[in-house]
Amino acid sequence: MAHEHHEHHFDPLAPERLGGPAPDLLSVDGALEQIAAAFTPLEDYERVPLLQALGRVLVEDIPADMHLPPFDNTAMDGYAVRAANVAAASHERPATLRVVGEIAAGRVATQPLGPGEAYRILTGAPLPPGADAVVPYELTDGKGFGGWSAAEAASLATAEREVSVFQSVEHGANVRYAGEDQRKGEVILRAGTVVRPAEVGGLAALGRAQVWVRRRPRVAVLSTGDELVPADQAVGPGQIRDVNSFALAALIAHYGGEPILLGIAADRPEAIRAGLREGVTRGADLLLTSGGVSMGDYDVVKQVLQEDGQMGFWSIDMRPGKPLAFGRFEGVPIMGLPGNPVSSMVTFELFARPAVLRLAGHTRLHRLELWATALQPISNRSGRENFMRGIVSQRAPRDGGDGEPEWVVRLTGEQGSNILTSMLKANALVRIPKSKTHVEPGEHVRILMIDWPPL
Ligand code: AMP
Numbered sequence: 001m002a003h004e005h006h007e008h009h010f011d012p013l014a015p016e017r018l019g020g021p022a023p024d025l026l027s028v029d030g031a032l033e034q035i036a037a038a039f040t041p042l043e044d045y046e047r048v049p050l051l052q053a054l055g056r057v058l059v060e061d062i063p064a065d066m067h068l069p070p071f072d073n074t075a076m077d078g079y080a081v082r083a084a085n086v087a088a089a090s091h092e093r094p095a096t097l098r099v100v101g102e103i104a105a106g107r108v109a110t111q112p113l114g115p116g117e118a119y120r121i122l123t124g125a126p127l128p129p130g131a132d133a134v135v136p137y138e139l140t141d142g143k144g145f146g147g148w149s150a151a152e153a154a155s156l157a158t159a160e161r162e163v164s165v166f167q168s169v170e171h172g173a174n175v176r177y178a179g180e181d182q183r184k185g186e187v188i189l190r191a192g193t194v195v196r197p198a199e200v201g202g203l204a205a206l207g208r209a210q211v212w213v214r215r216r217p218r219v220a221v222l223s224t225g226d227e228l229v230p231a232d233q234a235v236g237p238g239q240i241r242d243v244n245s246f247a248l249a250a251l252i253a254h255y256g257g258e259p260i261l262l263g264i265a266a267d268r269p270e271a272i273r274a275g276l277r278e279g280v281t282r283g284a285d286l287l288l289t290s291g292g293v294s295m296g297d298y299d300v301v302k303q304v305l306q307e308d309g310q311m312g313f314w315s316i317d318m319r320p321g322k323p324l325a326f327g328r329f330e331g332v333p334i335m336g337l338p339g340n341p342v343s344s345m346v347t348f349e350l351f352a353r354p355a356v357l358r359l360a361g362h363t364r365l366h367r368l369e370l371w372a373t374a375l376q377p378i379s380n381r382s383g384r385e386n387f388m389r390g391i392v393s394q395r396a397p398r399d400g401g402d403g404e405p406e407w408v409v410r411l412t413g414e415q416g417s418n419i420l421t422s423m424l425k426a427n428a429l430v431r432i433p434k435s436k437t438h439v440e441p442g443e444h445v446r447i448l449m450i451d452w453p454p455l
């Protein structure tokens with residue numbers, strides 16, 4: 001088993017020396033429960049232009065301000081008629097009607113339809129008063145609307161005086177009735193609805209250019225470590241680039257939060273305190289740190305949080321990312337994520353993502369899980385629940401016949417928590433139970449999709 005955290009500093013007496021309790025060993029699901037219970041949706045609303053509502057949660061019920069469609073209209077190109085006038089029509093004995101005008105979408109009839117009359121009508125145009133059905137042009141001797149030359153089209157009103165109808169139609173045929181989609185006054189979208197592209201379209205149909213949504217949660221990120229330099233600076237001896245500020249900020253934005261970048265704090269209590277205070281001052285709803293929560297001498301985040309915060313230090317029965325701190329700093333919820341980039345991203349996915357979603361008012365906090373067939377042997381010697389990085393795809397039925405396609409998974413390669421590239425190729429986490437030390441090819445494994453569609 002690869003040690004992830006400063007084993008050269010490891011001192012089993014450290015918890016006592018720091019005056020804190022020994023970390024609780026928690027299952028992933030147990031930790032998730034506690035986190036979900038600790039957050040409630042922000043009670044802070046804002047009115048935003050429609051497109052900015054995408055991905056956010058409505059805080060108002062949206063009633064229809066009018067019927068949709070607003071008026072009876074035609075679903076086909078053809079002739080608006082009285083069904084009774086064509087009830088006896090057949091190829092042998094067509095019904096001949098007088099064409100009294102044309103109604104294109106966006107126009108209205110100038111006069112009601114009388115007995116023995118027809119209007120040429122185009123899809124979406126309002127049905128003229130007096131008409132109760134539409135005969136598609138294919139059932140007539142009309143040319144159809146693609147069948148006219150430019151010159152003919154220009155003189156349509158005079159080009160066609162009569163139309164022969166070859167078939168009867170029922171009352172209401174090809175008519176879309178006012179209010180059949182939405183009725184005026186009916187609540188179409190309820191508070192609590194997540195605005196997806198379909199909802200954006202629905203809101204546009206309801207004339208809502210602005211809507212009330214819950215504010216985006218502000219999530220501040222502080223990277224800790226003397227070895228870190230910002231991504232745009234030269235890397236000196238012993239130094240590495242700060243990955244987590246960017247990876248975590250991207251995850252926050254990806255899941256609908258507003259990231260606040262607090263930069264890098266050196267491994268000194270004052271530096272970490274100052275960073276966290278800045279996060280509080282800037283209105284963070286959640287503080288995230290990375291690094292410094294295991295048991296080494298330099299794990300000062302833990303020290304600061306023990307002194308200043310009300311914290312739980314959890315040892316989560318998982319890999320990667322066993323240590324996790326969770327509590328409050330100056331009243332603001334804080335999560336101390338492990339330092340290894342893979343560990344911090346995986347623990348974010350598992351523990352911080354549901355917190356961000358809950359603050360934003362989402363109720364579906366958990367990811368879609370599925371089962372996939374392992375394409376390779378997988379071993380789990382960690383003695384913990386192992387979240388391995390994998391690529392899930394769909395495989396056609398083996399027999400090439402009409403069987404169902406199958407979800408299959410392979411790992412992205414080397415799974416050490418320091419191997420950032422294992423995360424780059426992954427679209428899923430493969431969840432191997434603690435008790436399962438070996439998976440044979442062909443066995444089913446539990447999958448947490450972190451990205452759709454499959455790579
Ligand atoms: P720590 O938990 O502070 O002991 O960090 C564990 C490992 O993650 C060490 O190898 C750190 O150098 C590395 N690490 C910590 N923070 C970051 C970061 N922001 N970006 C890249 N690597 C990091």
Ligand code: MG
Pocket residue numbers: 224225226291292298339
């Ligand atoms: Mg560190």
